[in-house]
Amino acid sequence: MTHLEPKTFQEEGVRNWPVTLTLGLTFILGVTLVPWYGFTVGFSGWAWAFFGIFMLLTGIGIGSGYHRLWSHRTYVASPALQWFLAIVGGMSLQNSILIWSARHRVHHRDVDDDERDPYSIGRGFWFAHIGWMLKDYKSGEVDYSIVPDLKKNPVVMWQHKHYLELVLATNILLPLGLGFLVGDPIGVFLLAGVFRLVLNHHFTFFINSLAHMWGKQPYTDENSARDNWFLSIFTYGEGYHNFHHLFQNDYRNGVRWFAIDLNKWFIGMAAGMGMATDLRRTPQFKILRARLHMDFKRARERLETDPANPRWKELLDTLETEYAQYLGTIKEWQALQMEKVQQGKQKLADRLDASYRDLERALHLQRKRVAQLVAEAVPA
Numbered sequence: 001m002t003h004l005e006p007k008t009f010q011e012e013g014v015r016n017w018p019v020t021l022t023l024g025l026t027f028i029l030g031v032t033l034v035p036w037y038g039f040t041v042g043f044s045g046w047a048w049a050f051f052g053i054f055m056l057l058t059g060i061g062i063g064s065g066y067h068r069l070w071s072h073r074t075y076v077a078s079p080a081l082q083w084f085l086a087i088v089g090g091m092s093l094q095n096s097i098l099i100w101s102a103r104h105r106v107h108h109r110d111v112d113d114d115e116r117d118p119y120s121i122g123r124g125f126w127f128a129h130i131g132w133m134l135k136d137y138k139s140g141e142v143d144y145s146i147v148p149d150l151k152k153n154p155v156v157m158w159q160h161k162h163y164l165e166l167v168l169a170t171n172i173l174l175p176l177g178l179g180f181l182v183g184d185p186i187g188v189f190l191l192a193g194v195f196r197l198v199l200n201h202h203f204t205f206f207i208n209s210l211a212h213m214w215g216k217q218p219y220t221d222e223n224s225a226r227d228n229w230f231l232s233i234f235t236y237g238e239g240y241h242n243f244h245h246l247f248q249n250d251y252r253n254g255v256r257w258f259a260i261d262l263n264k265w266f267i268g269m270a271a272g273m274g275m276a277t278d279l280r281r282t283p284q285f286k287i288l289r290a291r292l293h294m295d296f297k298r299a300r301e302r303l304e305t306d307p308a309n310p311r312w313k314e315l316l317d318t319l320e321t322e323y324a325q326y327l328g329t330i331k332e333w334q335a336l337q338m339e340k341v342q343q344g345k346q347k348l349a350d351r352l353d354a355s356y357r358d359l360e361r362a363l364h365l366q367r368k369r370v371a372q373l374v375a376e377a378v379p380a
């Protein structure tokens with residue numbers, strides 16, 4: 001079910017008071033007490049500095065840790081990196097790694113299924129953003145059978161067991177302690193503790209709400225996820241959600257080199273330091289194939305609805321010829337994949353690499369031709 005269809009699924013939930021009060025109170029303090037204190041007393045430079053550092057740490061804890069490491073296993077992290085991510089991720093008060101990842105894996109498996117996806121956008125912006133946490137719904141029940149790997153991970157299980165202590169220590173003791181050291185305990189607590197928590201919450205929540213309704217769909221329209229570079233600025237790359245939903249095993253969400261994806265750079269940097277290995281990347285051919293598939297789909301829609309253009313029939317024919325060629329290229333690629341599996345990797349590696357590159361180039365050129373076709377059909 002997609003969010004475009006009329007809402008039919010209704011479900012009564014029981015109010016979750018601890019979550020409602022925590023999210024409600026921190027939000028109210030964040031938009032009232034924090035600015036009031038800032039205007040009347042003022043924040044020290046230290047308070048702003050810790051605010052910036054904590055924003056960065058919690059964003060990376062969620063993006064590089066909770067999301068890309070534990071939910072999707074897009075790379076392997078050393079124990080030191082795991083401990084770091086478990087602590088700064090826990091600081092963001094978004095539940096333990098185990099629970100967060102279990103729900104997130106279901107979100108990917110059953111995306112847009114209003115009865116199963118814990119934060120399905122089909123149930124509206126508010127529900128996908130925050131409503132799903134404020135009441136206990138059946139769709140939000142944690143299915144631990146989907147995280148057998150994490151149940152065996154000592155860092156994850158330690159964090160799950162000591163989650164409450166970790167949250168209190170990092171959100172109250174740490175900012176107050178650092179604040180005392182620099183002579184501004186209230187300022188550091190309000191900015192780096194409370195205000196940072198509220199911002200990190202809602203920036204993350206925007207991925208479940210806005211990134212499923214606002215933005216482009218360059219890779220797939222089989223689900224509601226969107227690519228949104230603007231959201232990626234605040235979420236350190238998580239806004240490239242259309243790519244992510246199609247290629248969830250890729251450690252990058254912003255796959256192009258210029259895409260703003262701080263988590264991708266962080267993981268790359270950790271790899272450079274030897275703390276992250278086995279970074280998984282989607283083969284370039286698969287990425288191009290997805291983009292071209294969408295290009296064809298849109299070009300066809302454009303041309304078919306443009307019979308006023310005297311050349312539309314001819315353009316449509318050309319498009320179909322291009323499409324047949326595209327399917328041919330895909331077939332060649334599949335044959336190469338088979339060959340690779342049968343022959344073993346090493347023996348034919350060089351020849352295969354060259355063939356893969358040729359096929360990638362073919363798709364790349366074809367994307368240009370399809371774009372040109374569309375441009376001819378609909379003059380700017």
Ligand SMILES: [Zn+2]
Nearest residue numbers: 104108244248
């Ligand atoms: Zn994900």
Ligand SMILES: [Zn+2]
Nearest residue numbers: 207208225241
């Ligand atoms: Zn999503």
